[in-house]
Amino acid sequence: MALPVWLADGIARLAQRGPGPKLGEAVSFADIPATAEAVTIPTRHGEVSATVYVPPAGAAEAPVFVNFHGGGFVFRHPEQDDGLCRYLAHHAGVVVVNVDYDVAPGLRSPGQTEQAYDAVVWAAAPERPWDGARLGVGGSSAGGAHAAGVARLALEHGGPALAVQLLHYPPLDLTVPSKQKWSKGKERLLVGMGPIFDRTYRPVEAERADRLVSPAGPSDTASLSGIAPAVVVTCERDILREEGIRYAQRLRAADALLEHIDLPGAGHGYNLLGKDADLVQGSYARLAGHLRSALR
Template sequence: MNVLSTLKAKLLRAFAKRMKAKFTYDAAQYPLRLFEEKLIPTEWGPARALFYWPHTPSSEPLPVYLNLHGGGFVAGVPEHDDSYCRRLAHNLGCLVVNLDYVLAPEYPFPAGLRQSFAVLEWLAEQATTLGIDPQRIAVGGHSAGGNLATGVANLAREHQRLRVVHQVIDYPALDLAEDPELKLSTCDKPLLGPGLMRFFNRCYLSDPAHARDPLASPLLATVEQLQGMPPTTLITAEHDILRAEGQAYAQKLRQAGVVVNEKMFTDCDHMFTHLGPDATAQEAWQLIEDSLREAFARAGCAMRGTSVKPLPEHVHHADQQAP
């Protein structure tokens, strides 16, 4: 990565830090027991993570949701997802860990992915101290964070000390090998264009051949390689240039026997959960919340040997519902 591209990445990062989501929640609406920042030791340096601790009357270990922000692997900060993390922690009674993973081009693939997975393993190792349940973990992310989230879920399969029970993939980038010029939008000026996408890929992939690695481009994984992935909530937006690869990944997961809760939001573009329209953003966040609630409940009942009632029909917003 040349000096000019590195400078451009830093300028984009500075701009992204000043950005504010248009659709947010009042923090007072979702009070927490504790909000704190922790530095988690990893091979790539200390990982800054925001911890959202809910008020809960139970002394049982808490389920955990690991959130990975968007930003093309180059920019973005966990604070962009702050109000949503507060909502999820409060409403679900789970610990939300909002991670500030390392960014490209300083840390190209697979550093951000491997660091995110290392944080997941650290959480499992510290489960007793933290009071969390390592067998009830969900991961999720937006855009590039969606790519990382499904990569983390892939790495966590058959892990001895932890279990990912659900993954949330929100308008994800899943095929870095395809020429961005071939990724078309249904509107004239999509938020995420081919030029910006190409820049993100150059920063993230120090070797262009890495684009063919299924951990960089999850859509390129074979059906066999996706078997055993956790149940999935996958969100796409009608006008987003990433819509087609998100829908194709949902289909491939189904072929691998994975339960997929999929929803394409009409008349929306990339980042609509943060930028609006407000009513649609609210619907998407409700879908995420409902999916996680059911996943945590199912995992808890499975451990106790009991059954869980399915969610009422009206809260299933997806095209395919979990049985």
């Protein structure tokens, strides 16, 4: 029996009252100085807040990277990506716009991805104090799914032009229940909350085959030719690993895969929940390198 929408929504709202993940000192990169500014971005689904991180050389003529945080499409904690945003701004020399998008059940799919796309259109506008013609998108977990969706919408709408998409352990196939994604050796972190996330985000199961929700699912067979080049990060112990691999293979077939990074021994949210600073540092360095190269 499927979880009733009213119950999933209620559990989600209760869970939203709790605090966000607290980054460990080793992975917060608090030692990296950050010039950050709060901005408001208009979208078709209302205004959203964002934090703009400015690189050491300043925003003028710098490329821009729009980041979307994770949280199962339900949790609203953009501050959890503060360390990542600091790192990318400093080491890739880019302006980072960390978007506080609306979450379910207040805003469900496809509204969240449409809001994310509108934020990227805003960031690309020539009146911004950075170079919106050199533009990338990315995100972790649910934010990575939004980044993939934004890249798809940009392909379909003819812009804005994206030089790169960084997909950091994203959920890319909601047609498969989280319980069925688990196997021996995988962590159970998302198995329990997965049904709540999925039901709250896209209540009608048949609609989860939508291209903006399940681009790694069997129903989405449209050509990805011309989509923004991508870096896909998967984690060995994450139940989302296999769908990430499938999407990386699909991107490779479209000549749009820069690199598939598979992190051995890592689990979902390794950069937020773990204490392996070397793993996080190494992963972020590879992401920053791709970003710097794509947006130079």
